[in-house]
Amino acid sequence: MRPALLLLLGIALVLAVLGSALAGSVHISLAEILGAVFRGRPLSTVDREILVSIRLPRIFAAVIAGSALSVSGLLFQGLFRNPLADPYVIGSSGGAVLGASVGIFLFPAVSVGGFSTITLLALAGSMTSITVVYAIARVNGRTPVVSLLLAGFAVSTMLSYSSYFLEALDQDFGVGSRVLASWLRGAISTPTWTQLVIAVILLATGLAGSLPLARRLNTLALGEEYASQLGLHIETVRILIILIGSILTAVAVSLGGLISFVGLIVPHVARLVLGPDHLRLLPVTALGGAIFLLIADTLARTILSPAEMPVGVLTAFVGGPFFLYLLRKTRQELQA
Amino acid sequence: MTTLLEFADVSFGYTAEPILEAVNATVSAGECIALIGPNGAGKTTLLRLAAGMLTPASGEVRFQGAPLRRRSRQHIARSIALVPQNLDVPFAFTVEQIVEQGRTPFIRALGGLQRTDREAIENALELTDTGYLRARIFNQLSGGERQRVKIALGLAQQPRLLLLDEPAQQLDIARQMEMMQLIRSLRSQGITLLASMHDLFLIDDTFSSVCSISPGEPLQQGPVDEMLCPESLERIFHCPPGSLPRKEICLA
Numbered sequence: 001m002r003p004a005l006l007l008l009l010g011i012a013l014v015l016a017v018l019g020s021a022l023a024g025s026v027h028i029s030l031a032e033i034l035g036a037v038f039r040g041r042p043l044s045t046v047d048r049e050i051l052v053s054i055r056l057p058r059i060f061a062a063v064i065a066g067s068a069l070s071v072s073g074l075l076f077q078g079l080f081r082n083p084l085a086d087p088y089v090i091g092s093s094g095g096a097v098l099g100a101s102v103g104i105f106l107f108p109a110v111s112v113g114g115f116s117t118i119t120l121l122a123l124a125g126s127m128t129s130i131t132v133v134y135a136i137a138r139v140n141g142r143t144p145v146v147s148l149l150l151a152g153f154a155v156s157t158m159l160s161y162s163s164y165f166l167e168a169l170d171q172d173f174g175v176g177s178r179v180l181a182s183w184l185r186g187a188i189s190t191p192t193w194t195q196l197v198i199a200v201i202l203l204a205t206g207l208a209g210s211l212p213l214a215r216r217l218n219t220l221a222l223g224e225e226y227a228s229q230l231g232l233h234i235e236t237v238r239i240l241i242i243l244i245g246s247i248l249t250a251v252a253v254s255l256g257g258l259i260s261f262v263g264l265i266v267p268h269v270a271r272l273v274l275g276p277d278h279l280r281l282l283p284v285t286a287l288g289g290a291i292f293l294l295i296a297d298t299l300a301r302t303i304l305s306p307a308e309m310p311v312g313v314l315t316a317f318v319g320g321p322f323f324l325y326l327l328r329k330t331r332q333e334l335q336a
Numbered sequence: 337m338t339t340l341l342e343f344a345d346v347s348f349g350y351t352a353e354p355i356l357e358a359v360n361a362t363v364s365a366g367e368c369i370a371l372i373g374p375n376g377a378g379k380t381t382l383l384r385l386a387a388g389m390l391t392p393a394s395g396e397v398r399f400q401g402a403p404l405r406r407r408s409r410q411h412i413a414r415s416i417a418l419v420p421q422n423l424d425v426p427f428a429f430t431v432e433q434i435v436e437q438g439r440t441p442f443i444r445a446l447g448g449l450q451r452t453d454r455e456a457i458e459n460a461l462e463l464t465d466t467g468y469l470r471a472r473i474f475n476q477l478s479g480g481e482r483q484r485v486k487i488a489l490g491l492a493q494q495p496r497l498l499l500l501d502e503p504a505q506q507l508d509i510a511r512q513m514e515m516m517q518l519i520r521s522l523r524s525q526g527i528t529l530l531a532s533m534h535d536l537f538l539i540d541d542t543f544s545s546v547c548s549i550s551p552g553e554p555l556q557q558g559p560v561d562e563m564l565c566p567e568s569l570e571r572i573f574h575c576p577p578g579s580l581p582r583k584e585i586c587l588a
Binding site: 081212219221222230231275276277 | 387389408409410411412413414418420423424425426427428429430433434436437438440441443445446448493
């Protein structure tokens with residue numbers, strides 16, 4: 001059943017990419033695109049420019065961000081042993097935005113080993129905030145819903161407003177402010193192809209790193225003490241989850257800013273279909289997240305055409321009620 | 337009988353105040369020992385020390401002659417399994433998925449379950465009579481079923497020594513009898529057992545000996561009938577002499 005499901009999701013992703021490439025205020029037909037891909041028939045210069053420089057980068061950005069957010073949600077839910085741990089809810093996205101803002105306002109032109117300081121600081125911000133939330137929210141090795149949500153709320157709020165603080169320090173009201181504004185609204189940008197290549201490398205690293213962690217997340221579900229009794233190196237696993245989850249969050253944030261609830265909805269739906277085994281969930285979550293965010297972003301840029309809304313608006317509309325439903329369900333389970 | 341586990345002058349406390357002081361005890365291969373003592377005497381702590389989850393402040397816990405603290409957790413988990421009182425699982429794992437986790441100490445860094453692992457899992461399900469529950473969600477099981485699945489999880493580790501923390505707690509009387517039947521059948525399989533027991537009435541037919549810990553008293557080990565006689569229990573549980581009924585408790 002699993003290979004069939006993956007194949008199905010793969011086909012859905014290809015269709016979603018095609019559909020999204022067709023959608024937009026300038027009409028480009030399917031025949032034109034297929035002709036260009038399979039027959040080598042050249043597109044008109046304008047169409048080509050729209051596809052290659054605008055639509056495709058944006059499509060790939062949504063695919064990468066959706067996949068990264070969903071998998072980091074899956075990892076964090078396993079680490080916190082709590083289905084509500086979404087990168088946005090627990091503050092790791094906020095940390096990445098703050099880190100990236102420090103990069104954009106204070107060290108915009110510096111790069112370390114090919115990676116811009118913006119990416120590296122986003123990663124550092126995400127890791128720091130998740131570590132803080134993790135340390136605060138845990139009570140006797142467990143993470144009760146209330147303490148997780150409160151710690152996540154406090155840290156996210158602080159971080160988002162710290163980003164505004166940095167913006168206020170910015171003297172020339174330039175590029176940085178515009179980028180920050182789009183991050184905070186959760187709008188997927190149209191990245192350059194270089195940015196996309198770096199994002200793909202980081203996503204691939206994150207997915208590859210998640211694979212050996214998946215089985216360990218199943219063991220971790222028994223509780224840290226039990227998992228450690230079974231010979232699991234809790235500290236190593238914990239650090240790896242925080243590192244890899246943060247890499248994925250940072251990738252997503254660098255492409256789309258604060259997109260809420262994707263990391264909550266996608267793993268949850270996957271869990272409903274496949275059960276909680278993280279090994280089975282991982283590939284399905286990665287593909288499902290890509291499809292979900294791509295469709296959401298395509299809708300976000302077309303339904304109010306010619307105006308666009310940030311995809312963060314849509315995911316919040318869908319994800320908010322979903323989050324409340326999950327919260328209610330978790331509460332019932334706690335009372336039972 | 338060969339000594340499997342040995343406590344040599346073990347002291348331990350979570351704070352500066354020690355819970356266990358200079359404890360000496362041995363568990364030989366094939367024994368089935370009930371660990372008794374008043375609430376808060378340190379039964380769970382003793383089990384956790386025996387599983388290498390805690391390190392003694394002084395003294396040494398040895399398994400097959402070698403100090404536990406020198407062994408890796410993974411190494412220990414291949415010989416000793418501790419079944420905790422409570423196991424809460426946040427997601428809807430099935431019984432089989434839960435029991436599979438018992439193979440964690442045997443799985444290579446990037447590997448999966450091998451044939452030997454599958455066999456160990458099947459064996460554990462069979463011994464605990466939980467095979468028919470394999471596809472059920474662990475969180476939806478009754479108390480007695482859960483308890484048996486927890487023991488299956490411990491057995492999947494194929495331990496030389498199985499430590500049970502209050503296996504009969506919060507079970508109704510029929511489920512308690514089932515649990516004791518399970519312990520007897522594990523004992524007949526040659527599995528060495530140390531179980532903390534709250535309910536003294538359940539000990540008699542099932543365990544081969546009793547070990548008692550009590551604040552201010554040295555740890556004692558002895559045959560069931562001697563250890564469960566009223567005089568002994570009054571000392572262990574700090575009751576005034578003559579306060580325990582002479583007939584009912586002294587079942588032996």
